[in-house]
Amino acid sequence: xxxxxxxxxxSLSAGLLIGIGLSGTSFSxxxxxxxxxxxxxxxxxxxxxxxxxxxFGQFAMLPGTLGLxxxxxxxGALLVLGVMVALILPLVGxxxxxxxxxxxxxxxxxxxxxxxCSHSGFWLLALGFFVCGFQVVFIGVHLPAxxxxxxxxxxxxxxxxxxxxxxxxxxxYTAGWLGGRMSKPRLLTALYLLRAVVIxxxxxxxxxxxxxxxxxxxxxxLWLSTxxxxxxxxxxxxxxxxLSMLGGIVFLFHQLGAFLGxxxxxxxxxxxxxxxxxxxxxxxxxxxxxxxxxPVRERPVARLQAQGSLA
Numbered sequence: 245x246x247x248x249x250x251x252x253x254x255s256l257s258a259g260l261l262i263g264i265g266l267s268g269t270s271f272s273x274x275x276x277x278x279x280x281x282x283x284x285x286x287x288x289x290x291x292x293x294x295x296x297x298x299x300f301g302q303f304a305m306l307p308g309t310l311g312l313x314x315x316x317x318x319x320g321a322l323l324v325l326g327v328m329v330a331l332i333l334p335l336v337g338x339x340x341x342x343x344x345x346x347x348x349x350x351x352x353x354x355x356x357x358x359x360x361c362s363h364s365g366f367w368l369l370a371l372g373f374f375v376c377g378f379q380v381v382f383i384g385v386h387l388p389a390x391x392x393x394x395x396x397x398x399x400x401x402x403x404x405x406x407x408x409x410x411x412x413x414x415x416x417y418t419a420g421w422l423g424g425r426m427s428k429p430r431l432l433t434a435l436y437l438l439r440a441v442v443i444x445x446x447x448x449x450x451x452x453x454x455x456x457x458x459x460x461x462x463x464x465x466l467w468l469s470t471x472x473x474x475x476x477x478x479x480x481x482x483x484x485x486x487l488s489m490l491g492g493i494v495f496l497f498h499q500l501g502a503f504l505g506x507x508x509x510x511x512x513x514x515x516x517x518x519x520x521x522x523x524x525x526x527x528x529x530x531x532x533x534x535x536x537x538x539p540v541r542e543r544p545v546a547r548l549q550a551q552g553s554l555a
Contacts, residue, residue, distance in 0.1 A: 276488030292420015
């Protein structure tokens with residue numbers, strides 16, 4: 245990517261190669277390991293802690309990356325980031341996956357997939373997660389340009405994204421903690437409703453550096469708080485043995501929404517010269533996601549209930 249000199253090479257490196265790399269380090273993989281390693285009563289909080297760690301990376305890297313770009317240029321900054329990512333490799337060997345304990349009926353991957361696809365809650369969670377992806381990528385990609393268009397300094401956008409990363413640590417951890425004590429689908433409904441409220445207030449209030457920073461704080465608390473709650477609900481419904489696969493499918497919907505949020509934001513801006521329509525769509529999608537998560541019930545499928553009664 246640092247040597248890209250055409251739109252094709254940029255698409256292949258930033259799009260294809262980085263996309264493949266991220267798929268191997270995404271929430272579906274990490275939270276699958278966490279879900280199998282922890283008992284049910286601690287699972288949601290464990291997922292919250294793991295998700296919060298990823299958020300800390302966003303907070304820590306954004307200001308430093310801006311400095312690297314100013315010092316070395318974008319190509320040199322990417323090379324430095326590549327070296328830092330390579331440091332992950334020696335840590336991989338320290339990870340120990342904990343196989344789920346057999347409790348009776350073992351499903352093949354195909355059977356597990358058919359079981360999930362026949363459950364309405366699985367699709368409701370996936371569609372709600374689509375909205376999460378749309379919003380976080382639209383905001384993450386286009387908010388800095390939006391703020392510059394509103395005549396705020398360049399550094400404001402970077403600072404807002406750093407604030408989102410910082411407060412997402414607290415929001416994600418808190419969501420995981422609450423998910424172990426309250427209904428996770430109800431919490432998801434509340435999170436999506438709060439996102440709609442925060443976006444409405446951001447667009448309604450006179451824009452300044454202060455209101456932009458407040459938006460970063462508020463949105464950060466809600467940013468990826470959906471992750472431990474969504475994956476935790478999948479684990480409750482279907483068990484943890486195939487959690488990485490099922491969580492990966494749900495996360496696929498998140499990434500489809502992410503693609504649409506990034507692409508649609510650019511398309512609308514090119515056609516209209518502003519982001520107004522996409523902000524409005526984001527608000528409506530928040531309300532839709534809240535409605536989708538409300539009817540989900542945290543009741544294990546019949547297979548798990550039968551195993552529990554035999555235990």
